[in-house]
Amino acid sequence: MPGNNGDDLTRLRIALTVFFALDGFVFAGWVVRIPAIKHQTGASASALGLALLGVSAGAVITMMLTGRLCRRYGSHRVTVVCGILLSLSVALPPLTHSAVALGAVLLIFGAAYGGINVAFNSAAVDLVRALQRPIMPSFHAAFSLGGMIGAGAGGLVAGALSPTQHLFGLTVIGLLVTAVAGRALLRLRPPVPPESSAREKTAPRRLDTRTRGIVITFGLIALCTAYGEGALADxxxxxxxxxxxxxxxxxxxxxxxxxxxxxVGRLTGTRLLERLGRTRTLVTGGAIAAAGMLLGALAPSLWAAILGFVITGLGLANLFPVAVERAGTLAGPEGVAIASTLGYGGMLLGPPAIGFMADWFSLPTALTSVAALAATAAVIGLVTRRAGER
Known part of the structure; x- marks a missing residue:
């Protein structure tokens, strides 16, 4: 394909995979040290909760700005800059000694986290279009694997290292990885879609009213998925x-x-998408997740509930990556930013919404809202099939 070298596309895929994994690794490393930093700052549970909103606020504010920055400077450059900021800012929380100071530095950390998520998802969407293969789930699998490794490693070193030592170590690792992967990423030009793709008019559109409405609809799929992730985590x-x-x-x-x-669902997501297509993957995944969560919430035994959680995870696995990719294919980095912001909003909405509903009704009943939103995602995927499969 003109303008694209197969080896360059492979190197680009590897570099982006590394950044996705690094993001999950660094964020999970921070999460496992929250209890120790709570003790260090002397914050009450409510004060800590407010401070932690700094991550969310920083991410949401920055995501929309990052879409415009990617459009102007290129998603590769923005990914590298945000990778540096993420690595540096993760060392700041253990240097604080009050909830107010913690919230302030978490604004910076959240801004870097939100920025890099939009930037590397935008770069990944460009690569998906150039390869004409639905490889988006593989990048999100790398994020999940990085998170599992980061959490596991954090648990292992928690007894031996102070939060300051641990998170400074994450800074060193993050800067080293960013230096290596970022150098490769900056050398590679964003891929161009093949001529056949251009004839099919798959180039990103400008965000007019109609396009924005479709992108927001894809973002609602991301919101429904992330709501479930946040609810189950907490x-x-x-x-x-x-x-x-x-x-x-x-x-x-x-x-x-x-x-x-x-x-596991994301690792097998590319093959699943190649066999089923995006619409059927969304509809089937949403339906499976809804059934699994009903089992997980209402099962009378422990192992049946855990089985329900497993089914839910398999069903939800590819909904967020597909929704973000469809938004990005339609509207470029700004589409990714809108969908990611809505998705992140869903992750924030899930835990408190479950808490309120648990007080009003019961926790099992509250958890069925995850099933309801998964089913909603399936319906939205069906309704938007023409917009997503142009």
């Missing part, structure tokens, strides 16, 4: 322990199985 263990009398260890297994199922 509430699955409590559900198993409180409602099914599981031990704390067995309760922790539930979310681990969900996360592992999502990773």
């Amino acid at each position: 509430w699955s263990a409590l559900h198993l322990e409180q409602d099914l009398d599981a031990t704390p260890g067995a309760a922790a297994v539930g979310y681990s199985c969900f996360a592992l199922a999502m990773t």
Whole structure:
């Protein structure tokens, strides 16, 4: 294909995969040290909760700006800059000694996290269009694997290293990885779609009213998916322990199985998309996740509930990557930014929404909202099939 070298595309795919994995690794490393930093700052639970909103606020504010920066300077450059900022800013939280200071530095960390997510997803969308293969889930699988490694490594070193030492170590690792992968990324020009793709008019559109509406619809699929991820991360263990009398260890297994199922689902996502196509993958995945979450929320036994979580993870695995890719294919980096912002909003909305509904009704009933939104994602995927499969 004119303008694209097969070896360059392979190198680009490797470099982007490394950045996705690094993002998951660094973020998970920070998450496992939150309890220690809470103790260090002396923050109450409510003060810590407000401080942690700094990550969310920084990410959401920056995501929309990053779409425009990618359009102007290129997603490769923005990815590298945000990789440096992410690596540097993760060392800041253990240097704080109050909830206010922690919230301020988490704004910076969240801005870098949101920025790099938009930038490397935009670069990945360009690569998907050039290769004409649905490889987006493989990048998100790298993020999931990086997160699992980061969390596991963080747990292992937590007893030996202080938060300052651990997170400074993440800074060093992040800067080294960014230097190597970033050098490769900056040498590679963004790929151009093949001539056949250009004839089919798959080039990103400008964000007019109609296009923005379709992109927002794809973003709602991302929101429905991320709502489930956030809800299960915060509430699955409590559900198993409180409602099914599981031990704390067995309760922790539930979310681990969900996360592992999502990773496996994303690793096999490209093959699944090649066989089913994007619309059927969205519809089938949403339906499977809805059924799995009904089982997970309402099952009368521990292992049946865990099986439900596994089914939910497999169903949700590829919804977010496909939604972001479809938004990016339609509207470029700004489309990725809109879909990512809505998706991140869903992850923020999930845990508190489940908490309120659990107070009003019960936790099992509240968790069925995950099934309802997964089914909603399936319906949206069906309704938008023509917009996504041009």
